[in-house]
Amino acid sequence: MFDPQQIRTHFPIFSHRPELIYLDNAATTQKPISVIRAISDFYEKENTNVHRGIYEMAASTSQKYEEVRQKTADFIGAAKKEEIVFTSGTTASINLVAQSFLIPRLETGDEVVISMMEHHVNLIPWQQACKLKGAKLVVAPINKAGELDLKIFKSLLSERTKLVAVTHVSNTLGTINPIGEILEMAHKRDIPVLVDGAQSAAHFDIDVEAWDVDFFVFSGHKMYGPTGVGILYGKEEHFTKMLPVHFGGNAIREVRFEETVFALPPRCFEPGTPNIAGVIGFGQAIDFVSSFDKKGVKYHLQRLTELATEKLQKVKGVKIVGTAKNKSPVISFTLGNVHPHDVATFLGAENIAVRAGHHCTQPLMDFYKIPGTSRISFAIYNTMEEVERMAIVIKEIQRFFNGR
Amino acid sequence: MFDPQQIRTHFPIFSHRPELIYLDNAATTQKPISVIRAISDFYEKENTNVHRGIYEMAASTSQKYEEVRQKTADFIGAAKKEEIVFTSGTTASINLVAQSFLIPRLETGDEVVISMMEHHVNLIPWQQACKLKGAKLVVAPINKAGELDLKIFKSLLSERTKLVAVTHVSNTLGTINPIGEILEMAHKRDIPVLVDGAQSAAHFDIDVEAWDVDFFVFSGHKMYGPTGVGILYGKEEHFTKMLPVHFGGNAIREVRFEETVFALPPRCFEPGTPNIAGVIGFGQAIDFVSSFDKKGVKYHLQRLTELATEKLQKVKGVKIVGTAKNKSPVISFTLGNVHPHDVATFLGAENIAVRAGHHCTQPLMDFYKIPGTSRISFAIYNTMEEVERMAIVIKEIQRFFNGR
Amino acid sequence: MDDKLKELYKSVILEHDRSPFNYNKNESAEHIIQAYNEICGDRFDIFFDVKNGVISNICFHGYGCAISKASTSILIKKIKGQPIDDAKKIVDLFLNNIIVNNSNEIKDEEFTAFSAAREFPARLKCATLAWDEMNKFLTVNGK
């Protein structure tokens, strides 16, 4: 059976802060001891640079680094490890696709289709690319529940569409988008699709090969791994046609002052010394996530989400923002006229960590005509008791601000 | 007194591998326990994301992150912490300057001046920028000793020169370049100068304000800090005129689908979740480096370098590549016809870690008409005994390959 | 409820949050200052005229948390009808003696209520947002 109490023992932060109720998992998750140890062990026992190292320790570091690449490929169902590029985060992964894939292909009058619920990073790079090339950013609308309308979505695709970029799971609304259908619609028109998996990589089944997705991006730190590690999956057929946009050591085949011949992917996209310790820690995060039965995890997160939704709805003035049928464990809400920052401050004083604000989805806030929400988001170590406690404090906040 | 044995006790790797003679410090240094602990402590006790966090733990993380920015500014003598941008490494720092500063300013017929001894990363980004804009990459020559000729250097500067990019210390030859003179020559003509400090940040006195340097870049992992952390110092007057080239969360002031208003520097150059744990670890690396008297460090490194040079020169067939008068603790050499990889393999079998190859300076190897060198490079924890041992093994290798 | 929190959300702050002072728009004002916190999105516009060196017709409008709204409201109330130089002294008093120093000598509860913000570093900016912007204006426009 899935036992969050047992799982908590893997996370040192809960022994150091027994009072902590951490509900800010969409921002970043806590780290299990195995990930933390992998990083310190690397530095304490075998720290070297990768590439070109002849002595055993260096060869072993290079090998471990490449093993994590293979592990990542396996984790998301990629056919080849050469389809995995390590970056510094989802943000860097998306910017790399924008610069190296989209911009060289984009022409005046072309279009890029995103959705209304995108995180700023899955919006601004495309917006700026369109601005640069005289192309158009097309925004697929959502309904009040926070769901895409697939009919409209389909109608926005045309021969002008050069890329579709959508999030798998919304970090603000929790909406799980129908990636399969979107991919099918886009591929019928030969439009490549980037899926932002920042919020899905930790707990969802990812199978890039089965989905036939063109690019899939995510961050280590949102799936129990270290900060400073991002992943860019790209189909081999795309990678081999893309030119690097960042340059440096180890990404080259030959360099002369007149000319450079670049290495093959993925190496050409990873110039310089990578975040070696981070990547090795990330390998442990994959092992950690893979050690659980995905069904059990899903069921647990769903129970937490259902309980929280139920409890919150009972509090006077609470309005849940994002009520899609298909939802991940993320709940945004407003509390009457109480500002989300006041809510978060009160929760914080009771050791309950939540996020407040626009969650890097400002245009989505504009759609709902609100300046922000309070957001709770769950991970595998959260418990039903934590949800109960959170709901009690929210009720207190409501009473405090509305004069009891 | 400066006591390397005492210093070694700070480095767990030497207890785990007492037999290790680590002479590959120009590739990456080992990490003191304080740096390693700072990272694991962060993950174990206070891990949160930065920015927008209301609860105390998140506010404290943001504050610590910004404190390291201040500490970095102080460390290199920057006037303001807003002149410090955290990146993923020297490589990312240089590419950012190329994309955000140089390319928008570069026109057909313009020139960028670098030197013959640059690391690939201080070459390829400029080369590709020049290619893109029809500009010219001008390479300042060196003499056989590996020193720049300042007269020629000066003659290469003109009103066409839009940037000078030189390394402070050569990672292959050990040459310390006369940064002060280069800056003076360039500034007389109002040419901005980027100095690559990857090899100097750990052990040299850096004072960007006194030097009046325009951009200064370095990596945490080469100065006893973690991988995945780089620094870009830029003058405020440049930063405020540069537009971001990577986009994402937390780097913005306002986002609408039609338009984005970016945040002020440095935030606009740090989109997305940064390498938080890495930056916090890097703060400890600064403290570590600052805890030593720089003169004592310099003297120790100089003694190691002199002894190694003397011992190596006595081995038949050894030719030292890079014999500048002003040298840092880096020694490249060839050993008769023995390939550097064979040298490194033999040394590695004796637990002596050195690097072999072109050290990401292929054009420099072409200049010397060699395909590569073996390179030893020192850090504060190296000892005279290690140098003696290294020299003995080199002699054995020489005997082995030349049939005694 | 947490004591520090009670300190922060003193009744004077809650009152100003619920019934802000001169809370309305005046697009035809001589001066409109925008106090915007890009980190959290709080935004207040402050409208006023300066007649014979005196701040008049001041009002504000916008959106923010209880702390930033109350602190803006109190700013408006305090500098209304004041000569620029006196307004600057009031702003200095607030920023230096309440926020930075927590001086014991000041008894005005509309000021002292905000000293508790120092216990909440993430909220300090809320207490000073409008004051910081007004300070810039007064510094430039004073003599």
Next chain:
Amino acid sequence: MDDKLKELYKSVILEHDRSPFNYNKNESAEHIIQAYNEICGDRFDIFFDVKNGVISNICFHGYGCAISKASTSILIKKIKGQPIDDAKKIVDLFLNNIIVNNSNEIKDEEFTAFSAAREFPARLKCATLAWDEMNKFLTVNGK
């Protein structure tokens, strides 16, 4: 000296390093294969003709470490004058039975010398560099 190291640098390898087999250039050869290891910069050009399905006039030139040079030299020696299919078998034997499996059945010291490379992961590519490239050629050009 380390025993594993002695294994790796067997005298047969040192001999081929010092006196490589058919070591020269032939720019007018029918086929020129480049074996280049971008990780370390080792590079050998292999020159040969194919006459009636038989490899002839084979020689090589370039620069690399003792291991890669000796292994290229031995490749040249072994496939010289062989029909393409037989050459392919020899290359398979080397790559599969020496490098991957370390089969005990093979006694030819010019082959077995390289099995020690498996103890030095960073050097494995040196042992197979030229063989891998030749394998590609033979796979495409065999039937």
